[in-house]
Amino acid sequence: MSQRKFMGLVGGATASGPGIALASQRSANAAAEPAYDDEQEFPLIIANIPATPRQKAWAVGVAVLLIVLAAVIAPFARIQLGQINGFVPVLQTALALAEFITAALLFAQFSIQPQQALLALASGYVFSGSFAFLQTLAFPNGYASAGVIGDGLNSPAWLYVLWHTTFPAAILGYGFTKDQSTAGRPSRPAIAAIATAIGCIATVAGLTWMVTAKAEFLPSFYVNDVRHQTPLGNQVNLILLLWNMTALTVLFVRMRTILDLWLMVTLLAYLPNFLVAIIGSSVRFTIGWYAARGFVLVGSCMLLTVLLIETIYIYSRLASVTALQRRERANRLLSIDAVTGALAHELRSPLGPISLNAATGLSHLRAASPELEDLENILCDIEADGNRAADIISTIREMTIKTAHGGASTNVEDVAELALRLLKHDLQANGVSVATEFQGNIPPAAMDGTELQQIVLNLCKNAIDAMSSVPANQRQLRIKTRLDDGTTVYLSVEDSGTGVSPGDQERIFDPFFTTKQEGMGLGLAISSNLAARCGGKLRLVKSAVKGSVFELAMPISGPASAQ
Structure with missing residues (x-):
């Protein structure tokens, strides 16, 4: 099993030094080596680098x-x-x-x-x-x-x-x-x-x-x-x-x-x-x-x-980073333009006959002696065109879902490391000591990388908030990964905070329910929905006065399982 340790910069710093110090141990006798290059770091506070x-x-x-x-x-x-x-x-x-x-x-x-x-x-x-x-x-x-x-x-x-x-x-x-x-x-x-x-x-x-x-x-x-x-x-x-x-x-x-x-x-x-x-x-x-x-x-x-x-x-x-974000935003806008263009093009076909038939039907109703048989045919045509428009929308929706999620394949440990890197400033400011226990050689999970990153970031931020009232030298965040029966990847986030009260544990994933004074109660609800949409599940494993453990279960991607 591969283990990596991140040490918080302030307050919870240990003898290994401040900052997020990352070490990787490939085996019991292997020497420690950085899990990511210093050139990939993005320092936020010069005084604490x-x-x-x-x-x-x-x-x-x-x-x-x-x-x-x-x-x-x-x-x-x-x-x-x-x-x-x-x-x-x-x-x-x-x-x-x-x-x-x-x-x-x-x-x-x-x-x-x-x-x-x-x-x-x-x-x-x-x-x-x-x-x-x-x-x-x-x-x-x-x-x-x-x-x-x-x-x-x-x-x-x-x-x-x-x-x-x-x-x-x-x-x-x-x-x-x-x-x-x-x-x-x-x-x-x-x-x-x-x-x-x-x-x-x-x-x-x-x-x-x-x-x-x-x-x-x-x-x-x-x-x-x-x-x-x-x-x-x-x-x-x-x-x-x-x-x-x-x-x-x-x-x-x-x-x-x-x-x-x-x-x-x-x-x-x-x-x-x-x-x-x-x-x-x-x-x-x-x-x-x-x-x-x-x-x-x-x-x-x-x-x-x-x-x-x-x-x-x-x-x-x-x-x-700003240039990359602008490029990603431009790519997303192009994708949106492509989808909306296709949607407008396809919907023009049924919407035109619907408008024409509706106008014809109105003219029949306004006639002195409307012909009911013609009105019935007109209404049947409107119904058929309406169903065709609904089918077009469903087809385009399925196509975009497949494009965004169907072929998604993500390395869970890489996403976890990236999330910790993005949270480096928060970890430093709150004096949180972070340790990771990665199993290594885990096949990719069948989940979009951006959505998985959003889930991990949300869990880690909640953990930091939960430890705000704990003494600085006791603030510990632990992230683990494991593979179960070769079909499911598990990622757990454990904190040493005050825990969730037993009465709130059943409602923790409900929308708009929160235990924080300034919270909106949407983070865990959105994370749970993202996990469920990709065939995974997010759950609270345990919670006590010494901390909580959240676990995310994800199926491995199809190509990986076939191998």
């Missing part, structure tokens, strides 16, 4: 390149260079813009899938961009000889400390909350994002006022020399180094997604900044000082680049 081996290889390559560059520059780090006054304003203004754009993209991700972790991370980028730009305003000989704000000596250093304290703190908040359930997510994520951004800006304003207007009350990092730090400055840089390494360690231990991966690279790019300050006593305008800020700029642009690339990738896939 599992990191692929290719992306990990790219991240490792970038990290190695950064380490090699740092090692090459290290022997020359203390060499003093000329003071370039425009360096800090230009570099950190570009850095701030990159941070703000990244924050905007993360807030957009939060509006699509409201996770508190994304809100924390976006806030970190707001803090980072704000303090980076404010340090530029306070930096001596930047926009002004003594800086636009602050005392021109210690205020830039304190803004630097706030910058590199709040950003790792936000990453720690992200790292510890990213696997939590989204059950308590806000109903209006856009408003929550705006409120958080306003709160961050207010906090930045308060802290900036403290280190600029009240700088004389704070410990000094520079004393009458804008180039050399005091021993306190070196100690603070050591603390900042350990603080960033703590955030890096947490991400490494809890690494699941692309976002985690490139955040680690970003923090790694920040480390030379602190090492230069510790080893070189933070002497400004040395090779190490200039290089360290270059590393910070690279780190700030890292996640922005990844988010833009992944957004372009999703857009290209969405464009392909």
Whole structure:
């Protein structure tokens, strides 16, 4: 028996990692292999896409390149260079813009899938961009000889400390909350994002006022020399180094997604900044000082680049899907045109004589002495033409049913996998862990693939809704397939929800009956009718406080059984 496992991305994530991780085991000794290619995936939320081996290889390559560059520059780090006054304003203004754009993209991700972790991370980028730009305003000989704000000596250093304290703190908040359930997510994520951004800006304003207007009350990092730090400055840089390494360690231990991966690279790019300050006593305008800020700029642009690339990738896939949908719609419209054209052409033949005979009959009735024998013949002709029109409609109906369903042949397991792929976003948002147990080598079922997909999607969505009140770590969806006596294919959908009450189990398939507050009561009724029309049957096998099991029985297709 072939087994595949899908793991939910949020809340119910297991040790195998977030996202829907799919593995296939062909035999007891066979190695696990993907059941479908990564190129066939259609990611919906960039922040929650599992990191692929290719992306990990790219991240490792970038990290190695950064380490090699740092090692090459290290022997020359203390060499003093000329003071370039425009360096800090230009570099950190570009850095701030990159941070703000990244924050905007993360807030957009939060509006699509409201996770508190994304809100924390976006806030970190707001803090980072704000303090980076404010340090530029306070930096001596930047926009002004003594800086636009602050005392021109210690205020830039304190803004630097706030910058590199709040950003790792936000990453720690992200790292510890990213696997939590989204059950308590806000109903209006856009408003929550705006409120958080306003709160961050207010906090930045308060802290900036403290280190600029009240700088004389704070410990000094520079004393009458804008180039050399005091021993306190070196100690603070050591603390900042350990603080960033703590955030890096947490991400490494809890690494699941692309976002985690490139955040680690970003923090790694920040480390030379602190090492230069510790080893070189933070002497400004040395090779190490200039290089360290270059590393910070690279780190700030890292996640922005990844988010833009992944957004372009999703857009290209969405464009392909849209084109396919339009093509399918055009084909359906052509089929409808063909059927309606044939129907109109065939019905003109009996409807013309019916109208003519009806007019003749009326003229006979209006005559002074109507001839009943002629009227009888006219009515018989109308009846015959009416029956012929009914036969034409029945013939065309049978023809379309045969075309749509008569020769349908569907691989049940492929349809189930596709349905799970389409429900990937819902599974991630609700923290549902999914496992499949496929028998493998099952002959095709005699059912239309689109209708079977509709049934599976409906059963899975109902299962997700049934588990909404269950703790996130207990939300489990299981899909099984089996072949019985070589004539019937069974597909079962099992959830760990609250179950259906005994009084409702007999009515669960009735039209307009529902146990959900916002439900219409049509999903299971339509699914049951679709199954019955193809010779199958949908039934509720069992339901208890620990979950329900729905089973769909389908006959195998004729050619398959003949083989």
